Amino acid sequence: MSIISASNISKDFTKVQYGWPNFWSRHLETKTAVDNLSIQIDEGELVGFLGPNGAGKTTFLKILSGIIHPTLGQANVLGFTPWQRNHDFLRQIAIVMGQKNQLWWDLPAIDSFNMLKEVYEIPTRKYHKNLDQMVEVLNMKELLTKRLRNMSLGERMKCELTASFLHDPKIIFLDEPTIGLDVISAKSIRTFLKEINKTKKCTLILTSHYMGDIEELCKRVIIINHGQKIYDGDLAELKNKYAPEKEIIILLNDLEDKKKFAHLKGKNKKIIENKGIIRVGKEDLGLVVSEIFDNFEIENVVIQDIETEEVITRVFEKKQESSAKN
Numbered sequence: 001m002s003i004i005s006a007s008n009i010s011k012d013f014t015k016v017q018y019g020w021p022n023f024w025s026r027h028l029e030t031k032t033a034v035d036n037l038s039i040q041i042d043e044g045e046l047v048g049f050l051g052p053n054g055a056g057k058t059t060f061l062k063i064l065s066g067i068i069h070p071t072l073g074q075a076n077v078l079g080f081t082p083w084q085r086n087h088d089f090l091r092q093i094a095i096v097m098g099q100k101n102q103l104w105w106d107l108p109a110i111d112s113f114n115m116l117k118e119v120y121e122i123p124t125r126k127y128h129k130n131l132d133q134m135v136e137v138l139n140m141k142e143l144l145t146k147r148l149r150n151m152s153l154g155e156r157m158k159c160e161l162t163a164s165f166l167h168d169p170k171i172i173f174l175d176e177p178t179i180g181l182d183v184i185s186a187k188s189i190r191t192f193l194k195e196i197n198k199t200k201k202c203t204l205i206l207t208s209h210y211m212g213d214i215e216e217l218c219k220r221v222i223i224i225n226h227g228q229k230i231y232d233g234d235l236a237e238l239k240n241k242y243a244p245e246k247e248i249i250i251l252l253n254d255l256e257d258k259k260k261f262a263h264l265k266g267k268n269k270k271i272i273e274n275k276g277i278i279r280v281g282k283e284d285l286g287l288v289v290s291e292i293f294d295n296f297e298i299e300n301v302v303i304q305d306i307e308t309e310e311v312i313t314r315v316f317e318k319k320q321e322s323s324a325k326n
Contacts, residue, residue, distance in 0.1 A: 003171065003203055004041040004064060009034055009073035010227075011059055033059040034070070035227035041205065043170075046197050048218035048235070049207040050312055056227035057207040058097075061173045064205070065095045078170060091120060094164035095173040102160060103148050109159045110144040113166060120167040127166060134162040137192045154185030161189065165196060172196075174206045178213055190216050211308040223315060230319050235308070242314045243306035246285055250276040250292065251300035260295045264288070279306075 011034040018026045034056045041047055049057045062068045064075060066082035066089065075082055080089035096102075103112040117127045135141050138158045148156060157177060164172060174193070178186040190213060197204055208214055214221060214235070221238065223231040231238060245268075252258050252274050261269070261276040266288055268279040280288045285303075292301055 001043055002040045003043040004039065004075075004077050004205075006040075006060075006064065006075040007038050007073055009037045009060065009063060009070045009075060011056075011063060011068070012071045032227055034063065036073075037224065037227065037229055038073075039222060039229070039232065041203060043203055044197070044201045045220060046193075046204045046206065046218055048214040048221040049205065049224065050214065050221055051224045052316075055224050057224060058175050059227075060224070061095070061175055061205065061207065065093055065173045066090070067095070091167065092170045093173070094167070094169040094171075095175070096157075096160055096164050096177050097175045101148065101156065103156075103163055105149050106147060108145045108147055109151075109162075112148070112159070113144075113163060116163055116166055122167050126168070130166050130168065131162070134165060134192075137195055138162065138188060154181045157181060157185070157189065161192065165200075168200065169202060171203045171205070174204060174208075176208055177206070178208065178210055186210070186212070193217060211312075215308050223312065225316060225319065231315055238315070239305055239308070239311050242318070243311045245279045245281050245306065247304050247306055248278045248280065248288070248292065249302040249304070250278070250296055252276050253300070257296070264295070265291060 010032065012030050012032050014028050014030045016026050017029045037056070037060060049060070051057050059068070063070050064077055064082055066077075066085045069083045078089060078092050080086050082089065103109065104115070113131060116122075117124075122130075135144070138161065140155070140158045140162070143151065143155055143159060146155070148159065151159070161177065177193075178189055181189070193204060193206075194217060196202060204217075206213065206217060219235060220233065221231070221235045222229060250257075250261060252261055252271065258271065258276070261271065264276075264278065266278045266280050266284075270277050278288065278292075289301075289303065
């Protein structure tokens with residue numbers, strides 16, 4: 001059952017541009033951030049929104065969460081029109097933005113959490129149960145009495161996520177939740193999001209420039225560019241369509257290994273430092289791998305899919321080629 005439905009959403013931003021050299025002459029310039037975008041998202045899905053900077057991802061999330069009004073189009077989220085900002089609607093959603101704080105800067109985290117308990121009228125038992133779960137999953141017990149201003153970016157993001165989940169929202173909008181985080185912090189947050197999605201059955205919509213987030217969390221992805229949707233479907237199918245080949249990485253220990261690598265079958269080969277890289281279609285994979293194992297130790301060979309970031313780049317290039325022809 002669809003929990004989010006958006007139909008033909010568009011959003012234009014207009015700003016005043018002053019002339020030069022006559023400063024007093026001015027005109028209005030309109031930019032379309034979201035262009036006739038329609039989606040359906042079912043309850044319990046974890047969907048990734050992908051696209052370059054300025055593609056319209058954050059604007060669209062702000063529309064679905066009720067922060068801004070669209071110029072055109074209709075949306076239904078949990079049975080509400082988001083931008084009407086009905087109190088019952090706001091109590092069922094949360095939004096986490098990697099570059100914005102919702103907690104109080106000068107207060108210890110626990111004081112902010114206690115304030116939110118009163119704002120959302122969370123029953124005491126439910127509040128402590130949710131808080132204890134967040135603290136355990138995110139390993140942040142020592143942060144509860146620490147002021148937000150004294151925390152690192154990773155520590156603040158853990159607190160922001162905790163604050164957003166205290167009231168058991170049914171839908172969580174996540175805009176770059178791991179931006180600027182170290183590897184360990186980003187990993188713990190991804191683990192947390194998977195756990196919450198699984199145990200709470202909540203719906204998560206995620207934007208991220210880090211392909212690790214998308215690959216680990218999202219089965220379905222929606223790709224937008226210039227405010228328009230160019231793909232909506234399974235991530236594995238996207239890879240299979242735009243990057244059907246496999247990448248084989250071989251550790252080359254010495255000059256002899258490099259000579260062996262040079263004689264391997266396959267046209268798409270290159271050496272980067274002490275690694276030999278071959279890309280091969282799945283239909284030829286068996287023969288190529290057999291030859292590789294005849295010449296190299298198994299533990300020195302890695303077979304993997306093409307990185308998602310490159311797949312997305314190919315999607316954009318294909319779209320641009322198609323637009324140029326038309």
